[in-house]
Amino acid sequence: MAEPESHALTEIVRDIVQRHSGMPTRLLQILRDVQDHLTWLSPEAINEVAQELSISPNKVHSVAEFYSFLYTVPRGCYDILFSDNITDRMLGNRELLHYLCDRLGVGIGEMRTDGTVTVGVTSCTGMCDQGPAALVNGYTLTRLNKPRLNRIAELVESRTPLEQWPQEFFEVSSNIRRADILLGRHFADGAALRAVLKRGPEAILEEMIKSGLRGQGGAGFKLAAKWMSCRNAPGEVKYVVCNADEGEPGTFKDRVLMQDFADLVFEGMTLCGRVIGAHHGFVYLRGEYRYLLDSLKATLQRRRDAGLLGTGILGEPTFSFDIDIHLGAGAYVCGEESALIESLEGKHGVPRIRPPFPTTHGYLNKPTVVNNVETFATAAKIAVEGGNWFASRGTAESKGTKLLSLSGDCERPGIYEYPFGVTVRRVLEDCGARDAQGIQMAGPAGHMISAREFDRRICFEDLATGGSFMVFDQSRDILDGIRNFTHFFVHESCGFCTPCRVGTSLMRDLVIKVHTGHGTPYDLEEMRKLGRIMQVACHCGLGQTAPNPVLDSLDQFPEAYQRRLRATTFEPAFDLNAALEDARQLTGRSDAGAYLNEEDLMLGAMP
Amino acid sequence: MSEELGFTLDGRRIPFQDGQTVMAAALAAGVYIPHLCFNPDFAPHGSCRVCLVKVNGRFQASCTTPAASGLTVQSETEELRNIRRGILQMLFVEGNHVCPACEKSGACQLQAVAYYVGMLNPHFSHFYPRRPVDASHAEAVIDFNRCILCELCVRASRDVDGKNIFAVQGRGIQAHLVVNTPSGKLGATHFSIHDKAAQVCPTGAILTKHQGYNVPIGQRLYDRKPINVVGDVAQLPESKGGRRHD
Known part of the structure; x- marks a missing residue:
C-alpha cells in the first residue's frame, strides 16, 4: 500500500479522531481505526493522532507498543495471525503455518518484501472447538486445512478484498x-x-x-x-x-x-x-x-x-x-x-x-x-x-450453573452448561473424551489435573474455573502443553512488576531446557523455587498464576519431566560448544580441535 | 493522652497516621524495609516488589498496603529474605549490571539492597540484552543497561520537573525506558542535572558527567555503612555521600 501524502494522512486521522469525538479515552479505538486505513502506525500517523488529541506522541506510542494487534513497524495488507493455543497445535496448526508461509514465500512474523502479506502467530483466538484458527486483518478464520490455505494464498496473491472471500471461511459455530x-x-x-x-x-x-x-x-x-x-x-x-x-x-x-x-x-x-x-x-x-x-x-x-x-x-x-x-x-x-x-x-x-x-x-x-x-x-x-x-441448583457455596468451554482431545468440543458440582468424569463422558490423561482446568492460569483426580467437582469449593477445559489424551506429551503455556505468559506479561516480567522468561527457559533434554533434577527444583516467588510476589493475578501449569504438572505428571532429565546433577544453561561458534568463525577454524569433546564438556559441567 | 494507632512489625509496635502505608509508617519509625521503586517523595508504585512483606499471613507490597490497626506484619524472616533475594537476582540478570566497572558502585541503591538481602551471585541465567548507552547530553549519560524500570525518573520528570522527558514503552520483557524526543536522545531534551529526575535513579542508569570517581571506591556511602543504617542515596544530601541537592 502506498504511503498517503502527508495532507491526506492529516485528513484521515482528523476524520477518525472526530468520529470518536476527539476523546483521549478513545485512543485505543482511534489507533485501531487509523491502522485499518494504513496497515500500521507510522511515526507520522502517531504524531498526527497525538496532535489531534493534544497529548504527547510518546503517550500514543506507549499505547501502540503495548497491544499485540497494533503495529509500529510495517505490516502486509493482509495480516494473517495463526492462533497458537495448545488446542490449535493439537489440530496441526504449526504444519499449516509453515505450509502457508512456504506458499506465500514469507517468513514467520515478517512482511513479504512487496508489502502484500504478513503471516505470524497470536495467543488463543477462542476458536478451540473449531480450529486450527487464524485472524486475517482481525477477522476470524476457522477450520483451516491445506485446501483452504491454498485458496487463501490465491486470494492474497490476487489482492481480493476480504468481503469477496468465501463466507464459509469466516463461519463461527456456537456448538452448544x-x-x-x-x-x-x-x-x-x-x-x-x-x-x-x-x-x-x-x-x-x-x-x-x-x-x-x-x-x-x-x-x-x-x-x-x-x-x-x-x-x-x-x-x-x-x-x-x-x-x-x-x-x-x-x-x-x-x-x-x-x-x-x-x-x-x-x-x-x-x-x-x-x-x-x-x-x-x-x-x-x-x-x-x-x-x-x-x-x-x-x-x-x-x-x-x-x-x-x-x-x-x-x-x-x-x-x-x-x-x-x-x-x-x-x-x-x-x-x-x-x-x-x-x-x-x-x-x-x-x-x-x-x-x-x-x-x-x-x-x-x-x-x-x-x-x-x-x-x-x-x-x-x-x-x-x-x-x-x-x-436450587449447584452446591452450597456455588449456586446455579456454569458454562464450560470444552476443547482438545474429545469427540464433541463445544459449550456445556452444568449445575455447579458436576464431576470432571461426567464432563469427560459427555464430551466423548475416552482416553484422557489430564485436563488443563480454567486455562493456563488454572490447574492441571491428572486422571487420579477426575472425581473432583467443578465448583468454588473444589475446582474453580472461568470455563476453560482442555483435554489431553494419552497420546499427548504434557510438556508440549506446558511449554506452550510458558510462552503464552512471556508474551502476555505486561512488564510492570519484576517477578512477572523476568520470572515468566526464566520459567520458559527452564521448561525449554528440560523439554529439549538438557535438564537435570536441579532444574526441576529451580522451577519450584521460581514458581513460588512468582505466586506470592507478583503485582496481579497474571503473574501469580503464571507458574501454575509448571508447578501442577511437576506434581501430577512427574514422569513427563523425569524421562527427559540428564543423569548429571547439573547442566549449564548454555551450550558450551555453541558458545564457541563466534570464536571459530573469527579464527576461521572448523577442525576437531576447535570443538569441545565429551570429556571437556564433563569438566566444564563440574559445579 | 489520646490512643495512638499502631500495628506490629516483626514484633515491634509501629505507630501510624491515617492514610499512611506500612512502608511509610515503618520508615517514620526508623525501621528499614528494603525497596527500590519506592521513594517517599512520590506516590507508591508497587512495581519492583522488593518491599514484599507478610501482612496477617498474606504477601503484600508494604509500599502500597495501607497501615491499619491490629495488622501483624512480618518483614525480616528467612522466607521473605529468600524471595527478596530472588527478585534482586532477577533484576541483575535482566539488565547488564557490572558492578566492578560501574561508577555508581558503593553509592548504588540496587547494589546496597542486594547486599542487604544477602545476594552474592546472580543465580539465574543472564539475559545479556543489547542496550545502547546515550551520552548525547552535555551533563549526563544514560546507561540503559542498568535501568530496572522503577519509573522514578519518569515520575520525577513528569510530576516534579514538569518536563515529561522519560517514559516506559513496550510490553513484558520488551518493556524499556525511552526518552521523549523523536531521536530518542537525551541531548535533544531540556534535561538538567539539577532536575529531580537526575537525583532519583536507584541504580547507575542516569549518571552525571565530569565527576567520575570523585570519591574513591571503598570510601563511598555504602562502603562504610549498610543501607538499612544510612538509608537511600537519593534521600541523602551530597555532603553525606548522597545525591540530593535541595
Missing part, C-alpha cells in the same frame, strides 16, 4: 452441546427491566443475595456484594462494565453468549445500571472477537428502537442507560478488571494498585461494576425467575 437454565430457557427481551421497574432495585438486590450468584469469570466474588458496594459508593456518575475480554486460552463461552445471547447480556448490564444508579455501560470486547462487532452494534440499535436502551427505557423517564462497545487489541492482561479499566480509558493495560477497588474508584475514578459476560446474562435471568430458582 448441553443447555441448562441459562442457555436452555426462553427469555423475553425486557423482562428483567420490567421486573426492576415493578419491584425496585432493593428487591432485585434481595433476589441477587438469595441467588448466591458469584462472578463467573473465575474469581467468584459475590455479585450482590459488588453491586451493593457500588450502589452505596458516593458519587453521581457510575459505570457498568462488561468484561468480554475472554483471553484465557481454551475459553470461548463468552464468545457464544455474545453471538447468540447478546440481548440477555445487554439486559443484565442495563439491569445493573438501574440497580446501582449508572447511566452508561461499556462492553470491553476482546480484539479477537472483532467479527461480532457489527452484529452487536445492530443489537444495541434494535434495543434502543424497542425502548430497552437509551433514554426513557420502557417509558420510564428516570430510566436511562446506554452501552458502548470498546474493542481490545490483543492483551490478555486486560482481562484483569483494573487493567481493563485502564485500557477503557485509552491507556496501556497495566493493573492498578488495589485498594481502592473499582466499585468505588473505577472508570475515570468513578464507582464501577465490572462483571463477566456470563454473570450479566445470569443476573438478567435471576431478576425474572428469582433468586431461589437459581439457588
